[in-house]
Amino acid sequence: MxxxxxxxxxxxxxxxxxxxxxxxxxxxxxPRPERSETVAAAPQPAPDPASPAASREIAVPEGPERGPETNLPLPRFVSLSTDRGNVRRGPSLSHRIDWVFLRRDMPLQVTAEYGHWRRVTDREGVGGWMHYAMLSGVRTxxxxxxxxxxxxxxxxxxxxxxxxxxxxxxxxxxxxxxxxxxxxxxxxxxxxxxxxxxxxxxxxxx
The missing domain is CATH 2.30.30.40 (SH3 Domains)
Structure with a gap:
Protein backbone atom coordinates (compact mmCIF):
# COMPACT_ATOMS: atom_id res chain seq x y z
CA MET A 1 0.00 0.00 0.00
CA PRO A 31 3.47 32.84 -11.75
CA ARG A 32 0.95 34.63 -9.60
CA PRO A 33 0.53 38.30 -10.52
CA GLU A 34 2.16 40.68 -8.08
CA ARG A 35 1.82 44.40 -7.66
CA SER A 36 4.18 46.41 -9.80
CA GLU A 37 7.63 46.87 -8.32
CA THR A 38 8.18 50.16 -10.12
CA VAL A 39 5.89 53.00 -11.16
CA ALA A 40 6.60 56.10 -13.21
CA ALA A 41 6.48 59.34 -11.25
CA ALA A 42 4.30 62.31 -12.15
CA PRO A 43 5.95 65.10 -14.19
CA GLN A 44 7.93 67.53 -12.05
CA PRO A 45 9.75 70.83 -12.59
CA ALA A 46 13.22 70.64 -14.09
CA PRO A 47 16.16 70.96 -11.65
CA ASP A 48 17.75 74.32 -10.97
CA PRO A 49 20.61 74.71 -13.51
CA ALA A 50 22.59 76.57 -10.84
CA SER A 51 22.67 73.49 -8.61
CA PRO A 52 26.19 71.93 -8.56
CA ALA A 53 24.71 68.43 -8.70
CA ALA A 54 22.51 69.41 -11.63
CA SER A 55 25.39 70.69 -13.73
CA ARG A 56 27.97 68.05 -12.91
CA GLU A 57 28.23 64.95 -15.08
CA ILE A 58 28.55 61.76 -13.05
CA ALA A 59 30.83 59.15 -14.58
CA VAL A 60 29.40 55.63 -14.52
CA PRO A 61 32.11 52.96 -14.30
CA GLU A 62 32.37 50.47 -17.15
CA GLY A 63 34.12 47.79 -15.12
CA PRO A 64 34.75 46.72 -11.51
CA GLU A 65 36.29 49.48 -9.39
CA ARG A 66 35.87 51.15 -6.00
CA GLY A 67 33.21 53.71 -5.17
CA PRO A 68 34.66 57.18 -4.43
CA GLU A 69 32.41 57.62 -1.37
CA THR A 70 32.38 54.16 0.24
CA ASN A 71 35.43 52.41 -1.23
CA LEU A 72 33.10 49.47 -1.89
CA PRO A 73 33.15 47.61 -5.22
CA LEU A 74 31.29 48.99 -8.24
CA PRO A 75 29.06 47.61 -9.49
CA ARG A 76 27.60 45.82 -6.44
CA PHE A 77 24.22 44.57 -5.28
CA VAL A 78 22.12 45.98 -2.44
CA SER A 79 18.43 45.83 -1.51
CA LEU A 80 15.64 48.35 -0.98
CA SER A 81 15.18 49.06 2.74
CA THR A 82 11.83 50.85 2.47
CA ASP A 83 8.35 50.24 1.04
CA ARG A 84 8.62 53.29 -1.20
CA GLY A 85 11.84 54.59 -2.73
CA ASN A 86 12.03 57.64 -4.99
CA VAL A 87 14.38 57.29 -7.95
CA ARG A 88 15.63 60.65 -9.22
CA ARG A 89 17.15 61.77 -12.48
CA GLY A 90 20.24 63.13 -10.71
CA PRO A 91 21.97 62.97 -7.30
CA SER A 92 20.07 65.70 -5.43
CA LEU A 93 16.59 66.55 -4.16
CA SER A 94 16.31 69.20 -6.87
CA HIS A 95 16.20 66.53 -9.57
CA ARG A 96 12.85 65.21 -10.68
CA ILE A 97 11.56 61.81 -9.57
CA ASP A 98 11.40 59.52 -12.59
CA TRP A 99 10.43 56.28 -10.86
CA VAL A 100 9.23 54.96 -7.52
CA PHE A 101 10.28 51.51 -6.29
CA LEU A 102 7.46 49.96 -4.26
CA ARG A 103 8.80 46.62 -3.07
CA ARG A 104 10.82 46.39 0.13
CA ASP A 105 13.83 44.03 -0.08
CA MET A 106 13.92 44.01 -3.89
CA PRO A 107 17.52 43.64 -5.15
CA LEU A 108 19.18 46.58 -6.87
CA GLN A 109 22.57 47.11 -8.46
CA VAL A 110 24.67 50.14 -7.53
CA THR A 111 26.66 51.47 -10.50
CA ALA A 112 27.87 54.88 -9.28
CA GLU A 113 28.21 57.06 -6.17
CA TYR A 114 28.03 60.80 -5.53
CA GLY A 115 27.92 62.14 -1.98
CA HIS A 116 24.98 60.52 -0.18
CA TRP A 117 23.49 59.32 -3.47
CA ARG A 118 23.77 56.02 -5.31
CA ARG A 119 22.90 55.30 -8.92
CA VAL A 120 20.94 52.04 -9.04
CA THR A 121 19.13 49.82 -11.54
CA ASP A 122 16.64 47.00 -11.09
CA ARG A 123 16.56 43.72 -13.01
CA GLU A 124 14.68 45.40 -15.88
CA GLY A 125 17.32 48.11 -16.24
CA VAL A 126 15.06 50.79 -14.74
CA GLY A 127 16.77 53.12 -12.32
CA GLY A 128 18.32 56.42 -11.39
CA TRP A 129 19.67 58.07 -8.25
CA MET A 130 18.55 57.14 -4.73
CA HIS A 131 19.60 58.41 -1.31
CA TYR A 132 21.78 55.85 0.43
CA ALA A 133 19.42 55.76 3.46
CA MET A 134 16.87 53.89 1.30
CA LEU A 135 19.33 51.09 0.55
CA SER A 136 20.51 48.16 2.63
CA GLY A 137 23.53 45.90 2.50
CA VAL A 138 21.29 42.90 3.19
CA ARG A 139 21.52 40.72 0.09
CA THR A 140 18.46 39.44 -1.72
Missing part, protein backbone atom coordinates in the same frame (compact mmCIF):
# COMPACT_ATOMS: atom_id res chain seq x y z
CA UNK A 2 1.39 3.37 -0.97
CA UNK A 3 1.33 6.18 1.58
CA UNK A 4 0.83 9.74 0.29
CA UNK A 5 0.78 11.51 3.64
CA UNK A 6 4.22 13.20 3.52
CA UNK A 7 3.69 14.41 -0.05
CA UNK A 8 0.27 15.88 0.70
CA UNK A 9 1.65 17.58 3.79
CA UNK A 10 4.42 19.18 1.75
CA UNK A 11 1.99 20.43 -0.90
CA UNK A 12 -0.29 21.91 1.74
CA UNK A 13 2.68 23.61 3.34
CA UNK A 14 3.66 25.09 0.00
CA UNK A 15 0.12 26.30 -0.62
CA UNK A 16 0.14 28.14 2.69
CA UNK A 17 3.10 30.24 1.58
CA UNK A 18 2.21 33.06 -0.84
CA UNK A 19 5.69 32.97 -2.38
CA UNK A 20 5.64 29.27 -3.18
CA UNK A 21 3.97 27.39 -6.02
CA UNK A 22 2.04 24.12 -5.84
CA UNK A 23 2.70 21.11 -8.01
CA UNK A 24 -0.48 20.21 -9.91
CA UNK A 25 -0.52 16.84 -11.69
CA UNK A 26 -0.37 17.27 -15.45
CA UNK A 27 0.07 21.04 -15.38
CA UNK A 28 2.78 23.56 -14.73
CA UNK A 29 2.05 26.35 -12.24
CA UNK A 30 2.01 29.86 -13.62
CA UNK A 141 17.75 38.01 -5.16
CA UNK A 142 14.66 37.81 -7.36
CA UNK A 143 13.56 34.67 -9.16
CA UNK A 144 14.15 35.11 -12.89
CA UNK A 145 12.51 31.88 -14.05
CA UNK A 146 8.89 30.78 -14.43
CA UNK A 147 9.36 28.19 -11.71
CA UNK A 148 12.52 27.73 -9.65
CA UNK A 149 13.13 24.48 -7.73
CA UNK A 150 15.01 24.86 -4.45
CA UNK A 151 17.19 21.80 -3.99
CA UNK A 152 18.62 20.22 -0.85
CA UNK A 153 22.14 20.33 -2.30
CA UNK A 154 23.84 22.29 -5.10
CA UNK A 155 23.25 19.52 -7.62
CA UNK A 156 20.74 19.10 -10.45
CA UNK A 157 19.66 15.67 -9.18
CA UNK A 158 19.22 16.75 -5.54
CA UNK A 159 15.84 16.58 -3.83
CA UNK A 160 13.47 19.50 -4.47
CA UNK A 161 12.42 21.02 -1.13
CA UNK A 162 10.23 23.81 -2.54
CA UNK A 163 9.50 25.72 -5.73
CA UNK A 164 9.52 29.49 -6.10
CA UNK A 165 7.45 31.40 -8.63
CA UNK A 166 8.78 34.09 -10.95
CA UNK A 167 9.29 37.42 -9.19
CA UNK A 168 9.69 35.99 -5.69
CA UNK A 169 12.31 37.82 -3.60
CA UNK A 170 14.53 35.52 -1.52
CA UNK A 171 17.29 36.13 1.02
CA UNK A 172 20.71 35.32 -0.40
CA UNK A 173 23.03 33.02 1.55
CA UNK A 174 26.26 31.33 0.57
CA UNK A 175 27.22 31.02 -3.08
CA UNK A 176 29.42 28.57 -4.95
CA UNK A 177 30.64 29.11 -8.53
CA UNK A 178 27.30 27.98 -10.05
CA UNK A 179 24.83 27.76 -7.15
CA UNK A 180 23.50 29.93 -4.32
CA UNK A 181 21.60 29.02 -1.15
CA UNK A 182 18.32 30.91 -0.78
CA UNK A 183 15.72 31.39 1.95
CA UNK A 184 12.09 32.19 1.12
CA UNK A 185 8.77 31.51 2.82
CA UNK A 186 10.45 29.52 5.58
CA UNK A 187 12.21 27.20 3.12
CA UNK A 188 15.93 26.96 2.38
CA UNK A 189 17.56 25.41 -0.63
CA UNK A 190 20.02 25.76 -3.48
CA UNK A 191 19.32 27.35 -6.87
CA UNK A 192 21.43 27.91 -10.01
CA UNK A 193 22.80 31.43 -10.38
CA UNK A 194 21.48 31.56 -13.94
CA UNK A 195 17.87 31.51 -12.68
CA UNK A 196 18.12 34.40 -10.19
CA UNK A 197 18.99 38.10 -10.41
CA UNK A 198 20.92 39.92 -7.71
CA UNK A 199 24.25 38.11 -7.63
CA UNK A 200 27.29 38.41 -9.88
CA UNK A 201 28.10 35.35 -12.05
CA UNK A 202 31.56 34.98 -10.47
CA UNK A 203 30.53 35.90 -6.91
CA UNK A 204 31.47 33.53 -4.09
CA UNK A 205 29.88 33.90 -0.64
CA UNK A 206 30.61 31.94 2.53
Missing amino acids: THFGPIVTLLLALAAQPVLAQDAPGSRPK VIVDAELLPLRSRPQENATVVAQLEAGVVARLGECEPDWCRLTAGGYKGWAPKTLIWGVAPDEIRD
